[in-house]
Amino acid sequence: MKDPHRGTVIHPRARPFAGDAYAEEPKRPESFRKPVTATIDGQSVTVEAGTTILQAAQILGIYIPHYCYHPALSIVASCRLCLVEVEKSPKLVPSCSTPVGEGQVIFTRSDKAKRAREQQMQLLLINHPLDCPVCDQGGHCQLQRYSMDYGTDDSRYRFPKRTFPKPNLGPFIDLERNRCILCTRCVRFLEEIAGNAELAVMKRGNDSLIGTFLERPLHGEFSGNTIDLCPVGSLTDKVFRFRARIWELEAKPSVCPHCAVGCNILLDSRRRTHELLRITPRTNPDVNGPWICDKGRFGFDFVNSRLRVRSPLVKRDGELKPPADGMDVIEYIVAQWKAIRDRHGPGALAGLISPRKTNESLYLFQRFFRKVIGSGNIDHRMDRVGLEDEDGYLYSIRIGARNDPVGEVRKAETIFILGSDLPNELPILNLQIRQRLRHGATLLVAHHQGGSYRDLAARYCAYHPGAEMDFLAVLFFLLVQEKNVGFPGSLIETYRDFNSAAVANRCGVAMEALQNLARALANASNATLLLGEEAWAGADGIQTVRAFADMARAMGLFNENDVGINLLLRHSNSRGAIEMGVLPHLGPGLSPADPKGKNTHRILQAAAHGELKSLFILGEDLIARYPDRALAEDALKRADFVVVADTFVHDTARAAHVFLPIATFDEIQGSYTNVSGKIQQAERVLVPLSGTATPLQLLQALARRFGAEWDTLTPPAVFDILRRESHPALPPNKMADYLPFQIRTENTEPVEGLCLQRGPLLFDRTGDVIRTPALSARSQPCTARLSPEDVGTLGLSAENSIVVESPGGRVTIPFIMDKNTPSGSVVILGEYDDLGINRLTSRGNSRVRIIQEGE
Amino acid sequence: MPTIAEAAAEEARAILHRLPNRHSSSIPLLYLAWKTCAWLTPAALEEIAALTGLSPATVEGIAGFYTMFPLHPRGKYHIEICDNISCYINGAPDLKNHLRNKLGIEFGQTTSDGRFTLDHVECLGNCCEAPCMQINGKEYGRLTVQKINEILDSLD
CATH class of the missing domain: 1.10.10.1590 (NADH-quinone oxidoreductase subunit E)
Known part of the structure; x- marks a missing residue:
């Protein structure tokens, strides 16, 4: 039977062996610096000098078996499976490490080569337990495959097999050393690509084993890739282990829902049990290469959670309960909304949607509110308080910013990051930056706290929290001097009475460090400038973007098309939400909105004052996410009618009058736009859990009851419409001259208490993470980082937790002394939905008091 | 430390x-x-x-x-007995068993009183006196069960 929802199915066994598809495109012979011609199995091939025999054979379509060789890793030639015969060479040579020589005659399938492979397979299998029936790799194991293709039927080994103790490497990865063939792919990946050599070969000879330091669990962000790299069943997926056999799975292409890079992934599901079972990377050289981070790989089990709501819930007697028999929930919602609209006008309704939903959902959401309800009160920005509709990102689009961080980083020789702790925000971009550094690129970082790049960056400047603008002002001033371009006329007013030393002092960076950074930037070739959300989303966001763009201009990073600045986003479809026009003042394609409306903050304020009567929140736990928690709580309490649509019942849902369960990312077909503006399609893997609906179905059902004709809108149909309507009319470079910006002149006066700093953390504990056992086990405990001076002044003892207190509430958490935290600050990273850290930042507060627990 | x-x-x-x-x-x-x-x-x-x-x-x-690097604390006396070919054919396997039984520990272990650590060693270059061992770097050759007993007893 033909299933319209099946789409592209990639059979697991038809998949290329992990990473093999990542080999670079073979170059065309005319571009070779020095060509060499050789004969492999009777076929002549011309390659560039230095190409190995294995690569040359690949060009001819001749497959040479290999375990330790991987195109993305260094070559060790330890597995000896790729041995080939070369005429006139007395011994066989490893083809993965031997460059092709002029006139060489190579045989990959001669009797001698075949026999060597047979022998080698026997040696590799001497200690292998042959426990294929209970091994998770069974069915996609290179050891099985090569045993069939190149091995012998029998082993001559008659002695006891060597065994090793089994370590615990944490919640993600299972290491079974007895199956290991010591190809060291995992060791090389972690050392060369991930940048933290957590695995190493311990001991020697027959006792050699793969291990971690003191058998500690793995802590990196990319350890999951070693599962794909392991050619045998030694490193297996602890989450997927024993849940299915590989041939039961159906893999479909999708896009990772976690961060704004939008890594390409394959979702492995089993339809018989309606389960999403595994996520593996889908190689895309333009986005993620062959890798994904651990959060993306293991962060999916919430979709299988039993806590998922399977029917609409309606509030009765102060509690959410399944609707009474015969009640049509959609009809009920529409009736309520119509009544509110009739009584108070369409402006009394507002909608907030998560920027992690598909373009199709986002597009229909704004269309539903603007065209069907007639209200412009929509926004997608729920994780920051923005008083103005416009923010730094939108401004950057207006001046024609390049905004292609993923593409830019790939070819950069100098990377400057301002205001982002990138490894915790966009991990795969961090991986690419590390790869660039290995190729000799320079990393320059300015950030307000002890960020992850402190040790890696060639220059690292830590400015005072919130002092991005001061920092940039001095940096630009010094950069112009270094560049010797002449001071731009349009900025003379900006820099009147400018005292660089005083401003540098105010932002807390030594003049010398700024000078060095400016020099490095001035001398940089092929530079990429990245601006983090912390910098562009702040109160000075637009000014920061202006100064940043001026910097790009001074560095010559502009052309007629764009200005070479790249702003970073956090959520998987933040860019899509902007382009789809889920903004109070901008419609699809950044056209002026009709009607205009209120932004998140204004919506919540109006609701808290009783002016706005109804809220529709789709896909986000607003109370847990919004920095002004008290305002969000007030708004939801005061509003007459709140509808929340999400996967689980959370704090926001409990405040709702109606809760609608929606499908998870694997059950939705749609497109996502990544941080670089690349639109990527995700296929539906499973049908939505019974009782749930996709956001698209939900919006259509609502619109239909309002009388709108939306019946035929399938995801592809919506995509067609939005492609026509919302194609972002990206303005070309609008920067004719340097943009004047404002430098704050007033000194920030010291206030009582400590300044609370928030920031992203990769392994934190949001609602979905709490319901994903593996990710929950990996999540870092919530801690407050304090400077040693403050710990001393406050007389804190590390044995007990501390109470962090503000007018909005208090949380009790452990603290760690961190010498990179500036004195006067307390840093709490990550979202912890179970703790409600955002209580502390209620009412725009950023000062906290700290006392030892129990005092 | x-x-x-x-x-x-x-x-x-x-x-x-x-x-x-x-x-x-x-x-x-x-x-x-x-x-x-x-x-x-x-x-x-x-x-x-x-x-x-x-x-x-x-x-x-x-x-x-490098097996000579001590990744665990060693006893006061570090006994390393050779079991390469010359020592092996001259009776090293029996001597190894004797040492294990006498000290009550396996190879790689240390006695509970912290006096002896027992280890294998590769050829000590003293095959003319095989079987041989060394204790804290001092070599002993032409070993027998009795001679080993005498050596160990002579240590304080």
Whole structure:
């Protein structure tokens, strides 16, 4: 039977062996610096000098078996499976490490080569337990495959097999050393690509084993890739282990829902049990290469959670309960909304949607509110308080910013990051930056706290929290001097009475460090400038973007098309939400909105004052996410009618009058736009859990009851419409001259208490993470980082937790002394939905008091 | 336990200065740590990792490759018995069993009173006196069960 929802199915066994598809495109012979011609199995091939025999054979379509060789890793030639015969060479040579020589005659399938492979397979299998029936790799194991293709039927080994103790490497990865063939792919990946050599070969000879330091669990962000790299069943997926056999799975292409890079992934599901079972990377050289981070790989089990709501819930007697028999929930919602609209006008309704939903959902959401309800009160920005509709990102689009961080980083020789702790925000971009550094690129970082790049960056400047603008002002001033371009006329007013030393002092960076950074930037070739959300989303966001763009201009990073600045986003479809026009003042394609409306903050304020009567929140736990928690709580309490649509019942849902369960990312077909503006399609893997609906179905059902004709809108149909309507009319470079910006002149006066700093953390504990056992086990405990001076002044003892207190509430958490935290600050990273850290930042507060627990 | 930085900062700096890269400094630093800490404690390995910029796992891998580096505390007397070919055909297997039984420990272990650690060793270059062993670097040849008993008894 033909299933319209099946789409592209990639059979697991038809998949290329992990990473093999990542080999670079073979170059065309005319571009070779020095060509060499050789004969492999009777076929002549011309390659560039230095190409190995294995690569040359690949060009001819001749497959040479290999375990330790991987195109993305260094070559060790330890597995000896790729041995080939070369005429006139007395011994066989490893083809993965031997460059092709002029006139060489190579045989990959001669009797001698075949026999060597047979022998080698026997040696590799001497200690292998042959426990294929209970091994998770069974069915996609290179050891099985090569045993069939190149091995012998029998082993001559008659002695006891060597065994090793089994370590615990944490919640993600299972290491079974007895199956290991010591190809060291995992060791090389972690050392060369991930940048933290957590695995190493311990001991020697027959006792050699793969291990971690003191058998500690793995802590990196990319350890999951070693599962794909392991050619045998030694490193297996602890989450997927024993849940299915590989041939039961159906893999479909999708896009990772976690961060704004939008890594390409394959979702492995089993339809018989309606389960999403595994996520593996889908190689895309333009986005993620062959890798994904651990959060993306293991962060999916919430979709299988039993806590998922399977029917609409309606509030009765102060509690959410399944609707009474015969009640049509959609009809009920529409009736309520119509009544509110009739009584108070369409402006009394507002909608907030998560920027992690598909373009199709986002597009229909704004269309539903603007065209069907007639209200412009929509926004997608729920994780920051923005008083103005416009923010730094939108401004950057207006001046024609390049905004292609993923593409830019790939070819950069100098990377400057301002205001982002990138490894915790966009991990795969961090991986690419590390790869660039290995190729000799320079990393320059300015950030307000002890960020992850402190040790890696060639220059690292830590400015005072919130002092991005001061920092940039001095940096630009010094950069112009270094560049010797002449001071731009349009900025003379900006820099009147400018005292660089005083401003540098105010932002807390030594003049010398700024000078060095400016020099490095001035001398940089092929530079990429990245601006983090912390910098562009702040109160000075637009000014920061202006100064940043001026910097790009001074560095010559502009052309007629764009200005070479790249702003970073956090959520998987933040860019899509902007382009789809889920903004109070901008419609699809950044056209002026009709009607205009209120932004998140204004919506919540109006609701808290009783002016706005109804809220529709789709896909986000607003109370847990919004920095002004008290305002969000007030708004939801005061509003007459709140509808929340999400996967689980959370704090926001409990405040709702109606809760609608929606499908998870694997059950939705749609497109996502990544941080670089690349639109990527995700296929539906499973049908939505019974009782749930996709956001698209939900919006259509609502619109239909309002009388709108939306019946035929399938995801592809919506995509067609939005492609026509919302194609972002990206303005070309609008920067004719340097943009004047404002430098704050007033000194920030010291206030009582400590300044609370928030920031992203990769392994934190949001609602979905709490319901994903593996990710929950990996999540870092919530801690407050304090400077040693403050710990001393406050007389804190590390044995007990501390109470962090503000007018909005208090949380009790452990603290760690961190010498990179500036004195006067307390840093709490990550979202912890179970703790409600955002209580502390209620009412725009950023000062906290700290006392030892129990005092 | 003193750290390398406390006990031998000067020497450590000299090693890092003298050798061309971080991998090559690791072995002299391991010797230094052995000297200052009596054995290669986890803290010492981590310190070497921090000094060289290698990861702790890599340092443990390097130390573990060379069996003479002590990754565990050793007893007062470190008995290393050879079981290479000359010693083997002259009776090393029986002597190894005798040592295990007499001391009540397996190879690689230390007696509970902390006096003896028993280990294998590769050829000591003394095949003319096979079978042989060494205790704290001092060689004993032409071993028999009785001679081993006498040697062990003579140790305080």
